[in-house]
Amino acid sequence: xxxxxxxxxxxxxxxxxxxxxxxxxxxxxxxxxxxxxxxxxxxxxxxxxxxxxxxxxxxxxx
Amino acid sequence: xxxxxxxxxxxxxxxxxxxxxxxxxxxxxxxxxxxxxxxxxxxxxxxxxxxxxxxxxxxxxxxxxxxxxxxxxxxxxxxxxxxxxxxxxxxxxxxxxxxxxxxxxxxxxxxxxxxxxxxxxxxxxxxxxxxxxxxxxxxxxxxxxxxxxxxxxxxxxxxxxxxxxxxxxxxxxxxxxxxxxxxxxxxxxxxxxxxxxxxxxxxxxxxxxxxxxxxxxxxxxxxxxxxxxxxxxxxxxxxxxxxxxxxxxxxxxxxxxxxxxxxxxxxxxxxxxxxxxxxxxxxxxxxxxxxxxxxxxxxxxxxxx
Numbered sequence: 001x002x003x004x005x006x007x008x009x010x011x012x013x014x015x016x017x018x019x020x021x022x023x024x025x026x027x028x029x030x031x032x033x034x035x036x037x038x039x040x041x042x043x044x045x046x047x048x049x050x051x052x053x054x055x056x057x058x059x060x061x062x
Numbered sequence: 063x064x065x066x067x068x069x070x071x072x073x074x075x076x077x078x079x080x081x082x083x084x085x086x087x088x089x090x091x092x093x094x095x096x097x098x099x100x101x102x103x104x105x106x107x108x109x110x111x112x113x114x115x116x117x118x119x120x121x122x123x124x125x126x127x128x129x130x131x132x133x134x135x136x137x138x139x140x141x142x143x144x145x146x147x148x149x150x151x152x153x154x155x156x157x158x159x160x161x162x163x164x165x166x167x168x169x170x171x172x173x174x175x176x177x178x179x180x181x182x183x184x185x186x187x188x189x190x191x192x193x194x195x196x197x198x199x200x201x202x203x204x205x206x207x208x209x210x211x212x213x214x215x216x217x218x219x220x221x222x223x224x225x226x227x228x229x230x231x232x233x234x235x236x237x238x239x240x241x242x243x244x245x246x247x248x249x250x251x252x253x254x255x256x257x258x259x260x261x262x263x264x265x266x267x268x269x270x271x272x273x274x275x276x277x278x279x280x281x282x283x284x285x286x287x288x289x290x291x292x293x294x295x296x297x298x299x300x301x302x303x304x305x306x307x308x309x310x311x312x313x314x315x316x317x318x319x320x321x322x323x324x325x326x327x328x329x330x331x332x333x334x335x336x337x338x339x340x341x342x343x344x345x346x347x348x349x350x351x352x353x354x355x356x357x358x359x360x361x362x363x364x365x366x367x
Binding site for chain 1: 227300303304307309322323325326327328329330332333334335336337340341
């Protein structure tokens, strides 16, 4: 799965957001998504900015 | 710094226009457009650092002299203005600008004049800015090469049908990334001939340019205007990629509407913006020397995310 498709899921599937909040790395592995470390950081930052799952997992953004 | 460079650019442009010996009507027309554009810049500069400062930031940042950047900044500014006008003509969006009443013909001719005015200024870098011939030649060559590639990127944008996302990113890099990389190079080359540093500044500029392009796309997506979204290559490429993944057949609970694609693309562009920001920051780290203007360069990058 590509980052584009994952983004679609993130934007439209609240259950996936919840799963990502609980275990980011494992969910990506389950979905067969391979991101570079920069892309992974960016995705975490985006999710945190959206505040959709911030209450569950307060990721540290440098 | 910003107000000073705007004033210096305005002086250089008005002097050059007045010295060209062109017919009065066209000369006054060029002058009025330049004044209007500089005023527009000054208005926007109240709360933002502007891209027109890029040559100076890179020149001074790498230890060069700020008074030498006026010509390259003025030339780049003119090309930016010409590109804006031509883009509006090519996209049939002239009606959305203050140039709407002029019509396509005069605006195209105006843009052509701005391009050659830029060339006049670049031809006089040695004379007006005291730049040595070798440096000026490198800068002129980079202007020609970059702008030709920008035109190549615009060509893809205008003619390609059913682009893949990768092709859209390539066109963004060419039409926007290379244009801003040019501004960085033009300033940096005045301070150094070190390929490593010049490559780093090109990388910074490329990431900034694509970031700004994304910012435009994100602004369009923030409007409740589905026809506007659907008219963009990146929206169509994104739509095609999601549809071809088979995701929607498996997950029929997703709202299969244009709004769901808008939301997905917003997340996707947000992620890409962060990635570009980090790459731009990393490019500055690659300089491996004191970059005196780093705070402003960081600010320019950050205000575009």
